Amino acid sequence: MPQLNPAPWFTILFFSWLIFLIVLPRKVLSHTFPNETTSRSAHTPKTEPWAWPWY
């Protein structure tokens, strides 16, 4: 199996991590979003039931 050939292993490792650390986070981080993140609240808000019709 050619994948088991140890010759380019370190080169592949080094090069792939280089691309992964340099190129990708820049591209991912450059996407900005308009809303702030909210953390999940532990309690759900208690809403009062209402019975009046919509009109």
Place this chain on the structure above:
Amino acid sequence: MVLSFFDQFMSPSYLGIPLMALALILPWTLYPKPTSQWISNRVLTLQGWFINRFTQQLMLPLGRKGHKWALLLTSLMIFLITLNMLGLLPYTFTPTTQLSLNMGFAVPLWLATVLIGMRNQPTIALGHLLPEGTPTPLIPVLIIIETISLFIRPIALGVRLTANLTAGHLLIQLIATAAFVLAPLMPTVALLTATLLLLLTLLEVAVAMIQAYVFVLLLSLYLQENV
């Protein structure tokens, strides 16, 4: 030199440029730089939506301490899914079929989760080696088993991705060869084989996406145990 079916996975060079380098550099041209416009074009909107939702879904089970890993895991997902999907195009080289690349990502990231667990909460991290409710006589055996399963995780992570993608590419090549060879001899069978090839290609598209997702999901699970 007779060409065998495994030769598609050799790290080839063309005109002195290793194709691995091209396959690792060029895909990122598909991700344009986001503009400062309020509403950007469709490609950017889609990519932004995907990144946003994926990060949200992945970070849900992790506590606040795990949110430090958001950028790394999302970048890893984009990396793997792009490489996997582009590899399905004809005549492209898929870097994720190389065991070296997958192990190179699996082992350091898994080790990072283990070390984080050992450093911040060593008792809890070691406590994962013994499931709750184990009968007392089984404790030594189970600790050994759990330790083995812990150390198998990076190997499984890397080999799973490699094997899935390699097998998929090999199957596509085999069935395509079969359809091509059968075409002048038995056209009907060749047509059936071609239909099989189409279905297989659809399966491989799904496998490409799922395997990338599984890799990142499992890493986030290992992180969840240890963060």
